[in-house]
Amino acid sequence: xxxxxxxxxxxxxxxxxxxxxxxxxxxxxxxxxxxxxxxxxxxxxxxxxxxxxxxxxxxxxxxxxxxxxxxxxxxxxxxxxxxxxxxxxxxxxxxxxxxxxxxxxxxxxxxxxxxxxxxxxxxxxxxxxxxxxxxxxx
Amino acid sequence: xxxxxxxxxxxxxxxxxxxxxxxxxxxxxxxxxxxxxxxxxxxxxxxxxxxxxxxxxxxxxxxxxxxxxxxxxxxxxxxxxxxxxxxxxxxxxxxxxxxxxxxxxxxxxxxxxxxxxxxxxxxxxxxxxxxxxxxxxx
Amino acid sequence: xxxxxxxxxxxxxxxxxxxxxxxxxxxxxxxxxxxxxxxxxxxxxxxxxxxxxxxxxxxxxxxxxxxxxxxxxxxxxxxxxxxxxxxxxxxxxxxxxxxxxxxxxxxxxxxxxxxxxxxxxxxxxxxxxxxxxxxxxx
Amino acid sequence: xxxxxxxxxxxxxxxxxxxxxxxxxxxxxxxxxxxxxxxxxxxxxxxxxxxxxxxxxxxxxxxxxxxxxxxxxxxxxxxxxxxxxxxxxxxxxxxxxxxxxxxxxxxxxxxxxxxxxxxxxxxxxxxxxxxxxxxxxx
Amino acid sequence: xxxxxxxxxxxxxxxxxxxxxxxxxxxxxxxxxxxxxxxxxxxxxxxxxxxxxxxxxxxxxxxxxxxxxxxxxxxxxxxxxxxxxxxxxxxxxxxxxxxxxxxxxxxxxxxxxxxxxxxxxxxxxxxxxxxxxxxxxx
Amino acid sequence: xxxxxxxxxxxxxxxxxxxxxxxxxxxxxxxxxxxxxxxxxxxxxxxxxxxxxxxxxxxxxxxxxxxxxxxxxxxxxxxxxxxxxxxxxxxxxxxxxxxxxxxxxxxxxxxxxxxxxxxxxxxxxxxxxxxxxxxxxx
Numbered sequence: 001x002x003x004x005x006x007x008x009x010x011x012x013x014x015x016x017x018x019x020x021x022x023x024x025x026x027x028x029x030x031x032x033x034x035x036x037x038x039x040x041x042x043x044x045x046x047x048x049x050x051x052x053x054x055x056x057x058x059x060x061x062x063x064x065x066x067x068x069x070x071x072x073x074x075x076x077x078x079x080x081x082x083x084x085x086x087x088x089x090x091x092x093x094x095x096x097x098x099x100x101x102x103x104x105x106x107x108x109x110x111x112x113x114x115x116x117x118x119x120x121x122x123x124x125x126x127x128x129x130x131x132x133x134x135x136x137x138x
Numbered sequence: 139x140x141x142x143x144x145x146x147x148x149x150x151x152x153x154x155x156x157x158x159x160x161x162x163x164x165x166x167x168x169x170x171x172x173x174x175x176x177x178x179x180x181x182x183x184x185x186x187x188x189x190x191x192x193x194x195x196x197x198x199x200x201x202x203x204x205x206x207x208x209x210x211x212x213x214x215x216x217x218x219x220x221x222x223x224x225x226x227x228x229x230x231x232x233x234x235x236x237x238x239x240x241x242x243x244x245x246x247x248x249x250x251x252x253x254x255x256x257x258x259x260x261x262x263x264x265x266x267x268x269x270x271x272x273x274x275x276x
Numbered sequence: 277x278x279x280x281x282x283x284x285x286x287x288x289x290x291x292x293x294x295x296x297x298x299x300x301x302x303x304x305x306x307x308x309x310x311x312x313x314x315x316x317x318x319x320x321x322x323x324x325x326x327x328x329x330x331x332x333x334x335x336x337x338x339x340x341x342x343x344x345x346x347x348x349x350x351x352x353x354x355x356x357x358x359x360x361x362x363x364x365x366x367x368x369x370x371x372x373x374x375x376x377x378x379x380x381x382x383x384x385x386x387x388x389x390x391x392x393x394x395x396x397x398x399x400x401x402x403x404x405x406x407x408x409x410x411x412x413x414x
Numbered sequence: 415x416x417x418x419x420x421x422x423x424x425x426x427x428x429x430x431x432x433x434x435x436x437x438x439x440x441x442x443x444x445x446x447x448x449x450x451x452x453x454x455x456x457x458x459x460x461x462x463x464x465x466x467x468x469x470x471x472x473x474x475x476x477x478x479x480x481x482x483x484x485x486x487x488x489x490x491x492x493x494x495x496x497x498x499x500x501x502x503x504x505x506x507x508x509x510x511x512x513x514x515x516x517x518x519x520x521x522x523x524x525x526x527x528x529x530x531x532x533x534x535x536x537x538x539x540x541x542x543x544x545x546x547x548x549x550x551x552x
Numbered sequence: 553x554x555x556x557x558x559x560x561x562x563x564x565x566x567x568x569x570x571x572x573x574x575x576x577x578x579x580x581x582x583x584x585x586x587x588x589x590x591x592x593x594x595x596x597x598x599x600x601x602x603x604x605x606x607x608x609x610x611x612x613x614x615x616x617x618x619x620x621x622x623x624x625x626x627x628x629x630x631x632x633x634x635x636x637x638x639x640x641x642x643x644x645x646x647x648x649x650x651x652x653x654x655x656x657x658x659x660x661x662x663x664x665x666x667x668x669x670x671x672x673x674x675x676x677x678x679x680x681x682x683x684x685x686x687x688x689x690x
Numbered sequence: 691x692x693x694x695x696x697x698x699x700x701x702x703x704x705x706x707x708x709x710x711x712x713x714x715x716x717x718x719x720x721x722x723x724x725x726x727x728x729x730x731x732x733x734x735x736x737x738x739x740x741x742x743x744x745x746x747x748x749x750x751x752x753x754x755x756x757x758x759x760x761x762x763x764x765x766x767x768x769x770x771x772x773x774x775x776x777x778x779x780x781x782x783x784x785x786x787x788x789x790x791x792x793x794x795x796x797x798x799x800x801x802x803x804x805x806x807x808x809x810x811x812x813x814x815x816x817x818x819x820x821x822x823x824x825x826x827x828x
Contacts, residue, residue: 001821003261003365004378033265035257042379048742049256056249062238067205068246071212075250075393077535078216080356080632083257084250085537086268089555100200102556103594106535108206110528111194112213112222117524117627118187119173119221121491123141123499127171130224131691139683141503142516180517186604213531215397218494218770223399227693240694241732248393252386255765259353259382261361269553277545279641279813280654309817311809318655325808328462332801338790343757344798350761351669351802354768356632359809360802362820376752384758387746388765388774394739395725395773399693403723406776407415417675417779418792447679449671456793463670470663476652481619482660488623489664489807492630494770497671498664500682514614522620525608526627526636532601533587533635537555541585544638629811637813658811662804669800673767675775 002038010040019043019050026058033087066095074109140176148178157181157188164196171225204233212247278314286316295319295326302334309363342371350385416452424454433457433464440472447501480509488523554590562592571595571602578610585639618647626661692728700730709733709740716748723777756785764799 011017020032039046057068069092076084089102097105149155158170177184195206207230214222227240235243287293296308315322333344345368352360365378373381425431434446453460471482483506490498503516511519563569572584591598609620621644628636641654649657701707710722729736747758759782766774779792787795 001261001362001816001818001823002263003259003362003820003822004375005822031267033268034262035253035260038260038262039256041375045256045379045383048383049253052249052738053253056242056245062236062242063208063246067208070201070205070209071243071246072250073535074209074212075216075247076254077531078213079251079254079258080534081254081257082534082537083262083264084254085535086264086553086555088250089270089535090268098200099556099593103597104194104200105209106532107194107597107600108201108209109213109535110531111190112210112226113217113527113531114524115173115187115191116214116217116219116222117491117527118177118183118520119219120217120494120496121141121487121499121503121520121523122173122176123139123496124172124176124221125140126221126224126691128691129169130171130228130693132227132693132695133691139500139678139680139685141500141682141684142513143684179513183517183521186521190600211397215393218396220396220399223397224691224693227397237694237731241735244394244397245735245738247397248390251389251393255353255386255389256382258356258358259349259361259365259385261358264553266553268555270555270557271553277540277542277547277638277813278815279544279546279638279811280651281546307819309820310814311805311812314812314814315808317651321655321659321808324466324659325805328801329805332794332797338788338794339760339798343760346753346757346761347764347795347798348802350764351768351799352806354765355803355806355810357806357809359814359816360806362816364802365822366820374752380746380752381761383746384753384761385765387742388762388778389769391725391739391743392766392769392771392774394729394735395771396769397693398725398728399691400724400728400773401692402415402773402776404415405721406417406723406780408417408419408779409415415675415776416677417673417776418789445681447682448676449667449674452674452676453670455789459670459793459797462797463667466663467667470656470659476650476656477622477660481622484615484619484623485626485657485660486664488626489630489661490668492627493665493668493672495668495671497676497678498668500678502664503684504682512614518608518614519623521608522615522623523627525604526624526640527631529587529601529605530628530631530633530636532591532597533633534631535555536587536590537553538586538590538635539554540635540638543583544585544642546641625811629807632810634810634813637811641811658808661811662807665803665807666800669767669803670796672770672772673763673775673796673799675772 004041006038007040013043015043016040019046026054069095070105077109142179144176145178151181153181154178157184207233208243215247280317282314283316289319291319292316295322345371346381353385418455420452421454427457429457430454433460440468483509484519491523556593558590559592565595567595568592571598621647622657629661694731696728697730703733705733706730709736716744759785760795767799
């Protein structure tokens with residue numbers, strides 16, 4: 001049940017086909033998941049979204065690929081995005097996440113949410129030493 | 139400006155002093171930040187909260203210390219906890235996070251929030267292959 | 277699967293029937309959706325909720341009807357309310373939202389969520405010029 | 415720093431004065447807090463908002479006044495509304511909330527947020543017995 | 553559909569069995585719901601989570617058991633945790649919550665979310681009198 | 691107080707200068723607000739973020755410029771992003787938003803958040819007619 005109809009033959013649109021081909025080549029699989037199949041209803045949105053995901057999540061960078069997926073899952077849990085939790089948990093497993101690492105990720109996300117509530121409930125003043133412009137941090 | 143008064147002399151309470159001493163010993167610093175100074179208004183809550191933070195964030199585990207801080211920051215941003223964003227960004231820097239890694243963290247958190255909205259707006263069906271109980275994942 | 281039972285014959289309650297009749301007359305349809313059928317378990321809550329929705333969303337006002345639905349969808353996506361995303365996307369379509377407008381709505385909601393994370397992650401100071409009481413805005 | 419200017423003499427508007435008088439009479443105090451002073455920029459929004467707060471939070475009902483404030487604080491913490499956390503914590507104290515009850519409230523809000531993350535991270539299926547329409551609940 | 557596989561025979565693990573036995577004894581029922589059956593994939597996380605829930609939600613304390621469940625539901629609604637809304641609504645009913653109390657809970661959660669948006673939209677300054685350290689509160 | 695230091699002379703970096711020049715030209719003002727001045731700590735992130743904001747918010751499209759700002763404010767309120775609420779409320783005013791439209795925007799955001807809570811609290815089943823793939827919608 002979705003708010004838009006998946007195009008029945010999305011790859012008949014050349015722009016969509018180009019994106020799907022790039023997804024398959026980048027991920028080394030024939031499988032294209034529902035996010036992309038549905039975004040095909042607007043080729044421009046599909047192109048921009050895939051370009052950004054590809055650049056940030058697959059190009060070599062300052063964080064390793066698994067760490068990036070763990071961060072992605074953490075945000076998706078906090079935002080209650082069911083689809084994203086599923087798709088990125090699968091992606092993290094494909095990049096080597098063990099059951100023990102998954103359980104630890106959930107425990108840390110849960111702990112962070114817990115202390116977030118405490119700090120918001122107490123309305124704590126930020127310690128001046130945490131200010132990045134503070135000379136004490138130099 | 140806070141919703142509770144910080145106890146003026148928190149370490150006159152033996153339970154509070156024991157927690158503060160453990161914070162200082164664990165972190166190898168004399169500095170005890172406002173979260174703990176304020177939680178001192180309820181020693182039991184202070185003890186339980188510190189025990190959990192210490193166990194998950196400082197004990198050797200399946201994720202490295204910096205990755206754990208990055209996950210913590212990600213959740214704190216998504217939950218709009220100003221205090222926690224400040225304190226854990228400082229903690230991540232203390233554990234070696236570079237400016238480039240920080241910028242990449244922010245970019246991934248922002249991207250995840252973005253695709254979370256797309257998926258929630260489209261109300262995507264979860265691909266069956268993402269189900270952990272699915273034999274296709276075996 | 278719901279947390280309350282829908283009353284089997286809600287319109288046997290005169291207050292419920294009056295609300296349902298008003299919904300049908302206002303919307304020019306026989307269809308009454310599940311939100312109202314379920315809220316019928318508490319006629320006072322049903323009456324107050326419908327009165328507010330009717331007043332804000334259907335009376336002539338300073339914003340046009342489609343703009344109001346777009347705002348409603350945006351909030352519902354950000355709050356991860358699956359039911360509301362579905363019902364208000366359908367309502368926006370009934371008021372003329374095109375596929376291109378829907379895709380643009382999703383893109384803007386996604387962009388806003390993205391920069392919300394950046395600003396919360398950076399903990400930006402608000403520029404004084406944005407203060408409504410600031411003489412620079414005069 | 416606000417997004418709207420507080421009217422300099424709000425009670426020169428008869429509708430605003432009537433609401434402020436009712437706030438003072440209902441709360442038995444001369445103090446009118448910033449939420450109402452600022453909402454005075456739109457008398458209709460001020461009237462509707464106060465009417466709803468007065469009805470739900472001050473009229474005798476099925477929940478006692480302190481319980482209602484605790485629920486209000488809990489939601490305000492979860493939604494990261496700094497102003498509301500402050501104003502309703504003060505209101506709860508005025509209705510008798512002790513420091514021990516406040517600390518317990520924070521602990522429960524924090525625990526709920528924690529298990530919310532676990533459940534969202536695990537994407538748990540809802541047990542059929544929790545369905546209100548389930549005959550097992552009869 | 554879940555992100556982890558439920559262990560097929562969780563109680564073959566002695567630590568899991570001990571937790572399940574304690575859940576059954578504490579709740580006086582043979583039923584163990586999916587949250588615990590799924591957390592069994594990581595016995596340490598299961599143990600810690602149950603210990604905290606048991607301590608805060610079932611031990612005699614400064615808030616009565618039903619009030620604690622209402623707070624739990626409120627947070628779960630605000631965080632859009634479908635599973636938790638279901639499980640804690642059922643728990644609140646088991647502790648005596650009437651339909652009228654449930655409807656009032658929903659109305660207050662909805663009102664709080666509403667004024668949270670108003671306050672966040674207006675970016676209200678917190679009244680100095682709400683500061684817990686303010687001598688006016690003495 | 692921020693988590694990163696604003697570069698003291700950001701436009702000494704040619705990539706930053708190019709973005710700032712484009713911001714000034716696009717907005718027809720010399721003013722560059724703190725979001726961009728701070729993102730200057732990572733020129734690549736600055737470039738990508740501005741490019742996306744410019745494309746979606748300033749290019750002619752299927753929604754008018756003021757509607758786009760109203761959607762942006764709505765999401766920023768729901769996500770409790772103080773900075774974004776301020777900056778986009780100022781932007782909406784610059785594009786002609788009246789006080790009456792602003793008050794109506796806040797009222798609709800508040801109403802949406804309210805019914806989001808009701809729907810999430812009731813855990814409503816989505817009416818089949820809302821499914822975009824449903825032949826009843828044809």
